[in-house]
Each structure stands twice: as C-alpha cells, then as structure tokens.
Amino acid sequence: MPATVVVGAQWGDEGKGKVIDILASRADVVVRSQGGNNAGHTVESGGEVYKLHLIPSGILYPETLCLIGCGTVIDPKVLLEEIDGLRARGVTCENLRIDPRAQLIMPWHITLDAMKERSLGSGKIGTTGRGIGPCYMEKAERTGLRMGDLSRPDVLEKKLRSAGEAKNEMITRLYGQPPFDLDAVLEEYTEYGRRLAPMIADVSVLAWKAVQAKQDVLFEGAQGTLLDLDVGTYPYVTSSHPIAGGVCTGTGIGPTCIEKVIGVAKAYTTRVGEGPFPTELDGEMGDLLRDRGHEFGTTTGRPRRVGWFDAVILRHAVRVNGLTGLAVNKLDTLSGLGTLRVCTAYRRSDGALLEDFPASLEELAECEPVYEDLPGFEGDLSACRSAGELPAAAKAYIERIEALCGAPIVMVGVGPARSQSLER
Numbered sequence: 299m300p301a302t303v304v305v306g307a308q309w310g311d312e313g314k315g316k317v318i319d320i321l322a323s324r325a326d327v328v329v330r331s332q333g334g335n336n337a338g339h340t341v342e343s344g345g346e347v348y349k350l351h352l353i354p355s356g357i358l359y360p361e362t363l364c365l366i367g368c369g370t371v372i373d374p375k376v377l378l379e380e381i382d383g384l385r386a387r388g389v390t391c392e393n394l395r396i397d398p399r400a401q402l403i404m405p406w407h408i409t410l411d412a413m414k415e416r417s418l419g420s421g422k423i424g425t426t427g428r429g430i431g432p433c434y435m436e437k438a439e440r441t442g443l444r445m446g447d448l449s450r451p452d453v454l455e456k457k458l459r460s461a462g463e464a465k466n467e468m469i470t471r472l473y474g475q476p477p478f479d480l481d482a483v484l485e486e487y488t489e490y491g492r493r494l495a496p497m498i499a500d501v502s503v504l505a506w507k508a509v510q511a512k513q514d515v516l517f518e519g520a521q522g523t524l525l526d527l528d529v530g531t532y533p534y535v536t537s538s539h540p541i542a543g544g545v546c547t548g549t550g551i552g553p554t555c556i557e558k559v560i561g562v563a564k565a566y567t568t569r570v571g572e573g574p575f576p577t578e579l580d581g582e583m584g585d586l587l588r589d590r591g592h593e594f595g596t597t598t599g600r601p602r603r604v605g606w607f608d609a610v611i612l613r614h615a616v617r618v619n620g621l622t623g624l625a626v627n628k629l630d631t632l633s634g635l636g637t638l639r640v641c642t643a644y645r646r647s648d649g650a651l652l653e654d655f656p657a658s659l660e661e662l663a664e665c666e667p668v669y670e671d672l673p674g675f676e677g678d679l680s681a682c683r684s685a686g687e688l689p690a691a692a693k694a695y696i697e698r699i700e701a702l703c704g705a706p707i708v709m710v711g712v713g714p715a716r717s718q719s720l721e722r
C-alpha cells in the first residue's frame with residue numbers, strides 16, 4: 299500500500315476511523331494532520347469499541363507508528379486522558395509522536411468558543427465546543443502556543459502570559475466573564491509538558507523518512523470535505539482543511555508523496571451542527587434512519603441530522619480531493635426502508651440544473667435536490683462477507699451511486715466491525 303490519504307467525503311462521521319483501522323493492519327505509519335478533539339473516530343476491534351479523538355486510529359496495532367502533525371490543534375489535557383484511557387485498556391501509546399509545531403488549545407479557547415456561539419444566537423455554527431476555532435484564530439494571528447513550547451519553561455511562561463493576558467482582556471471586557479488565573483494555567487501546562495515531552499518529535503521528518511523508505515503510510519483525515527474552511531459550506535464549517543490538500547500543510551510533506559486518496563462516505567448523508575443540508579429528511583423517515591443508524595455524535599452525543607445520499611456533494615468531494623477511490627459505509631442501515639432516493643443534481647429557482655456544488659450559501663438556498671428513486675432492499679446485510687453476497691438491489695444501488703459520483707467504490711461497509719467491510 300503506497301502513501302494513502304483517507305478523507306471524509308461528506309460532513310464528517312462517515313466511518314473514517316473504521317476504514318483507517320482496517321487499512322492500518324497493513325500500514326507502518328498513521329498520521330493525523332488537522333483538527334483536534336472535535337473529531338470522534340469509532341473503531342471496533344475484538345468486540346471492544348474505542349472512541350478516538352486525537353490519537354490516530356492506527357494505535358490499536360502496537361507496531362504502527364502514530365503521528366500527530368503540525369496542522370493539528372492539541373488540547374494536552376484531553377490527549378493525556380485519551381492516552382491514559384487507552385493504557386488502562388491495554389493499548390500501548392509507546393509509538394505515538396506529536397509535532398512540536400502543533401498548536402496548543404488553551405482553556406481560554408474553550409471559553410471563547412462557547413461565548414462566540416452564545417453571541418451568535420440562532421446564527422450559531424453548532425461547534426463541538428472544544429475551542430477549535432479560537433485556537434486556529436490564534437494560530438493565524440501568530441500568537442499561539444505550540445507543543446514544542448511545553449518543554450521550554452521560559453518560553454512557555456512568556457508566551458502563556460502574553461496570550462493569556464490578551465485573552466483575559468477579551469473574556470472580561472467583551473463577554474463579562476471572570477479572567478483565567480494565569481499562574482494556575484502555567485502550573486497546569488507545565489505538568490502536561492513534563493508528561494508529553496518524550497512524545498514530541500518532528501513529524502515532517504518522520505513522515506518523509508517513512509515515504510522515502512517506501513513504508514506504507516496512511517494519512518487519517520478528520521471532519522469531512524463539506525466542513526473544509528475554504529471549500530465547505532462556509533461559515534458552517536470547521537477551522538481547518540480536512541481535504542486531501544490539508545495533509546501536505548498539516549504534516550509538512552509535499553503532494554508528490556501521496557499516491558492514493560480514498561474518500562469515505564455513508565450510503566446516505568448525515569451532519570451534526572448547523573448549516574445547509576439539501577437532502578435532509580425531517581419527519582418519520584428521518585427519525586427511522588437516525589434510529590436505525592444510531593446517528594448520535596461520537597464526540598458530543600448530539601443527534602445527527604440525516605438525509606438521502608447526495609451525489610452532488612460527492613462529486614464535489616471527488617474533485618477537491620482528487621479521490622482515487624471511495625469507501626461507502628452503512629449500506630446495512632438502508633435495508634428495509636423501501637424505495638431509496640438519491641440526489642443526482644440540484645434545480646435552481648431559475649430552472650437551471652446544477653451538477654456541481656454551488657460556492658455560496660445564498661445560491662445553495664435557491665436550490666432543490668433532484669431525486670432519482672432506486673429500488674430498496676431487504677434482509678440483514680451485516681452478515682455478508684463479500685460484495686458478491688449482497689442482495690441484487692443493494693449491488694445496483696452501489697453501482698448507481700458509483701456512476702453518479704465518478705470514482706470507483708472500493709469498499710462497502712455493512713457493519714462497524716473490521717470483518718464487515720467488503721472489498722470491491
């Protein structure tokens with residue numbers, strides 16, 4: 299397996315964790331390059347369920363080197379809790395390395411995330427509340443603290459006091475909240491630094507060396523294409539670049555290192571948080587799909603919004619990521635629902651038929667999905683162990699969405715376990 303990128307092709311939660319875990323059985327290195335603990339990746343292994351937020355989903359293989367790159371934002375408290383939680387379950391984190399350039403989520407970022415959402419009222423983004431946006435803002439402002447600062451007490455203190463004082467000003471004056479005790483924050487982060495120092499290493503160098511040595515390297519995307527800061531449904535997006543291009547800046551490698559890009563999608567669509575969702579289903583069918591698919595957020599537990607498969611957003615994902623293949627999960631969830639609808643294009647209010655995802659929310663608001671109805675299928679798909687065993691209508695559904703998306707479907711998911719992924 300060459301250097302392979304795995305990205306979310308919809309609005310996140312497509313089952314990337316599962317796909318990474320499966321591919322990681324053959325990988326030497328797994329790299330996370332963007333996002334933070336807004337992500338929630340579920341891996342089922344040996345009857346156990348693991349919910350990973352920051353740590354790459356390759357961690358369940360003790361030999362695999364797991365890297366967290368410079369484009370990520372790290373809440374050190376959450377990272378240590380995750381490491382401790384895994385260790386308590388017998389999963390070693392000896393092979394985990396974090397880039398010194400990765401930004402640190404500070405307690406004020408979490409407060410500012412909440413305050414900003416509150417001030418937006420009904421216009422809120424519906425963030426995960428993990429401080430992601432404010433941390434990336436501070437990075438762009440060039441005043442952020444980075445992982446490497448944790449092991450230099452003088453630098454840590456200087457930067458922490460400077461950033462903390464500025465943010466305390468904002469928190470007290472703009473939002474009327476109490477300031478942070480910077481001595482206490484310094485003490486807390488110094489302790490995190492002591493524990494995390496042995497794991498800090500230059501991920502750009504490690505990833506490059508692995509690629510040069512022709513090792514199998516997997517890049518694990520978090521979030522999804524439509525949550526990308528530039529090509530997603532702005533402003534209802536996250537603050538990083540979950541698309542394949544983000545892997546380069548977020549790891550510190552060049553695009554020539556990447557050979558394959560796999561997009562992960564569900565056989566229908568889900569979204570957590572606010573923002574447009576053309577094929578969203580309200581009412582009974584929506585409730586049924588949510589219940590059948592257990593569509594509740596891995597990180598926040600919020601009910602996910604659900605809808606029909608949207609080939610327009612998938613074509614967008616194929617283009618902006620340069621997808622070489624697609625993994626389609628949760629086909630099992632669609633069984634027994636009757637006729638299935640697939641959105642093939644959008645009809646704009648002036649009558650124009652759009653094949654490509656519109657660039658603005660205003661134009662998107664003028665669009666209605668154009669549906670094609672496909673015969674449904676029955677029975678328990680979760681027992682299928684090869685694509686050939688799928689019912690004829692399920693095969694036809696996969697073939698039709700493959701034709702509409704314009705990328706080969708290389709894997710079909712019929713359940714959360716490793717054995718329930720069918721190669722095509």
Ligand code: GDP
Nearest residue numbers: 311312313314315339340596628711712713714
């Ligand atoms: P991620 O954020 O992309 O890694 O996805 P999440 O873990 O947040 O959400 C995907 C959910 O779907 C998890 O609960 C997975 O265990 C589950 N899942 C993944 N693939 C399948 C599948 O093919 N069928 C079913 N029924 N569940 C799946």
Ligand code: IMO
Nearest residue numbers: 310311336337338424425426520521536570571
């Ligand atoms: P994984 O990796 C689904 C969504 C939030 C919100 C928007 C901005 O598990 O697929 P943020 O906290 O990032 O500022 O929130 O992005 N969001 C996700 N939705 N899966 C995720 O990650 C997400 N990470 C962020 O719900 O709409």
Ligand code: MG
Nearest residue numbers: 311338339596
């Ligand atoms: Mg998730």
